[in-house]
Amino acid sequence: MLPAVPRILTIQDLAKIYPGGTKALDGISLDVERGEFVVLIGLSGSGKSTLLRCVNRLVEPTSGRVIFDGIDVTAASGDELRRIRRRIGMIFQQFNLVRRVSVFANVLSGRLGYRPLWRTVAFRPSREDVALAFENLQRVGILEKAFARADALSGGQQQRVGIARALMQRPELMLADEPVASLDPATSHSVMKYLEEINQKDGITVICSLHFLSLARRYGTRVVALKAGQIAFDGDPEAIDERRFREIYGEDAVEVEIGPERHRDARELVAAAARVADPAAVDPDLPPDR
């Protein structure tokens, strides 16, 4: 039986070779159903960021197809591409807010794809957009910070502004590129919970890349692991045992837990990190030192 509505996202044999010859994606095929919370894992450089950016064409794929809600994203251009993009929200590791302007202005900018040009130039948002901005700020719990400068907020608050900005688009799909990699464990959970909420309450499909496998197990309904630009695992988060973990992250890797909600002792984390036999071995569950 054919589904009544087109699948939210279909990726067919997607490849990306950067100028200079780096093969970031090497034949990725993936189907994402509506309402899924897909977590992308894999080493730094395994292609997670590139894959997410190919979905909304922030990065131009070399070959293959991306089909969003039955529309070929890879074939779209100009206005058509922008109409697709405004249905796909995105949040970033570095939050990517305009630092010098207010939180409110940042959130409003999520509406740009729907707004006539003169409103942008004249800084005259419509009444509905203003109401929607306040609503979304309230939703992520920082309404009182609306007129603070974006760079005056803490990392976790900035990421929530990022979520509010993406929600302005009323997206059907949310891409999250390591949204908590710059945050501490406690703040990470608070940000992930907002993603979980929009996934469960609003039915927004989420594709989120993460460094911590423990977060992937806690929040993902499905885990897709990338290795050297190919899919190394695709399935239930609980199915990742030690053997699979080593397949994804390499032989020397040791999984380091990061406390899910119940806060673990920091010393325990350090001790766990110290158990890695070879300190030079890539340890995916330690925060990247960016």
Added chain:
Amino acid sequence: MADYFVARGIPVPAELRRTPLTDWRRWGTIALSLLVVYIGLRITDIDISRANPEYASGVLLSLFRWDFSILFPQNQFETFWDAGLGLMIVTIFLGIIATVFAVLISLPLSFLGARNIMTGHPLTAAVYGAIRILFTIIRSIDVLIVVILFSIIFGLGSAAGVFGLAFHNIGVLGKLYSEAIEGIDPGPGEAITATGANRFQVIWTAMIPQIVNPFISFTIYRLDTNVRLAPIIGLVGGGGIGVLLFQTVNLFEYPKAGVIIFMIVVTVATMDFISAQIRKQLV
């Protein structure tokens, strides 16, 4: 330092190994520098035997016997604006107007000369290259030479001064603005692009807020420089207080020249102070 490695039998890093080549380069550089200075002294014929300390000290002293009459009209044919004080005010405005003209032209051009805005298409990349080369060429012609060339077009006077100064500043401001645009964080632009905004909206919303302060800072810096340059361009026919200074020196009216020089020093120092204060607030 290398003995640490030698004593422990570890290979000495290449950076610590002394080679005849590095020694040779060092001595070669010193010898070349000395040679340049020697040749320079021989061929430039710097002759201090013609100096006349008594005459010079007399002139220098007379520069400080200020004659303030130059500041105001000296006969019924002169107006306030022909005398020192009026011309100083005119000169300050020459610098301001030249800055305004330069900003008006370099501001739009600087976006075309910013790599991060113009990449993506061979045509825009070519425009980028052309604009940057244009900025460099304009900048490399010294402002005094530009004013002399413009005085051929416009005749001696303020027009040559203002347009000459503005022309040179298009090159300087264009480069400064372009580099400010290139230095911005690309992240917000990426995020705004992802919301479905068009190219103009991305520039307007994500880039402009990041460049406003550097732009104001650079503009004030050039305004300061232009007010400083404005008296000088008078010496080569650009109008303003420089012309009057030139006349008084030629007529050996050193007490009057001294007043003008003092007035210029005070103006420039004040501008310098104000400009530094404002730019400090903008960082």
